[in-house]
Amino acid sequence: MSTASEKQTLRQQMRSARRALSPHQQRQNARLLCRSVESQLWFQQAKSIALYLPNDGEIDTGPLIQLCWLSGKKVFLPRLHPTAKHRLIFVPYTAQSKMRLNCYQIPEPMIQGLKPRPAWALSLVMFPLVAFDQKGGRLGMGGGYYDRTFSFKHLPKGMNSTKLIGLAHDIQKVDSLPTESWDIPLQGIATDKDYYPC
Numbered sequence: 001m002s003t004a005s006e007k008q009t010l011r012q013q014m015r016s017a018r019r020a021l022s023p024h025q026q027r028q029n030a031r032l033l034c035r036s037v038e039s040q041l042w043f044q045q046a047k048s049i050a051l052y053l054p055n056d057g058e059i060d061t062g063p064l065i066q067l068c069w070l071s072g073k074k075v076f077l078p079r080l081h082p083t084a085k086h087r088l089i090f091v092p093y094t095a096q097s098k099m100r101l102n103c104y105q106i107p108e109p110m111i112q113g114l115k116p117r118p119a120w121a122l123s124l125v126m127f128p129l130v131a132f133d134q135k136g137g138r139l140g141m142g143g144g145y146y147d148r149t150f151s152f153k154h155l156p157k158g159m160n161s162t163k164l165i166g167l168a169h170d171i172q173k174v175d176s177l178p179t180e181s182w183d184i185p186l187q188g189i190a191t192d193k194d195y196y197p198c
């Protein structure tokens, strides 16, 4: 079987599994995730943090976003790039942000004169994902948005201080994922059960 079709099969399996979690389980996992992230030094030290709004059964970032706001950290959300296809920009997100749905029906903050922040200028980016392995491998929704946006991480001497952490339900863990040349390895994955440094 080709890598592409293997990835597609796993993607469908994992997306169904996370969508099948009950609202109670989702709430509990979100709380546990928040507790796990809160104890990490890289979180405590970060001042500008990109998160995402949950879609398709993804682990809920609500409690984490609240915690960031309460502790004075700036929160950013991804927005599909207005001109560059399959790339993201990051827009400030507050309780007052006006939102609109993108073409995938995911809410994103409107720009409204706010200055989007380039990906390399964020201190911490929390990636959504469909499946992960403990070596930092990540399977996403298949659009290549995060891989393209963070491709500067492949440069030998780039602005490489942005920390990249995946967020997931622990059930999204697999033994090993096929790696592709464009994949951006994560530096750690936080779940409801554990933190996996890579």
Ligand SMILES: Nc1nc2c(c(=O)[nH]1)N(C=O)[C@@H](CNc1ccc(C(=O)N[C@@H](CCC(=O)O)C(=O)O)cc1)CN2
Pocket (backbone or CB within 6 Å): 052, 053, 054, 055, 058, 078, 080, 088, 104, 106, 128, 129, 140, 141, 142, 143, 144, 145, 146
């Ligand atoms: N919460 C969240 N926000 C995110 C992402 C994500 O994975 N999670 N993205 C991470 O990249 C970007 C959006 N990428 C996405 C890519 C595909 C689909 C999706 O549902 N695809 C449909 C087909 C949609 C269509 O073409 O009509 C599908 O596979 O069923 C959703 C988001 C930016 N924002």
Ligand SMILES: Nc1ncnc2c1ncn2[C@@H]1O[C@H](COP(=O)(O)OP(=O)(O)OP(=O)(O)O)[C@@H](O)[C@H]1O
Pocket (backbone or CB within 6 Å): 138, 139, 140, 141, 142, 143, 144, 145, 146, 147, 148, 151, 180, 182, 183
């Ligand atoms: N840096 C890049 N430059 C050009 N094409 C890329 C780059 N990164 C990924 N792609 C293309 O994007 C497509 C989707 O890649 P992949 O299946 O790895 O996405 P994903 O990581 O699952 O999605 P996402 O990052 O949006 O969550 C592939 O066809 C790949 O060729």
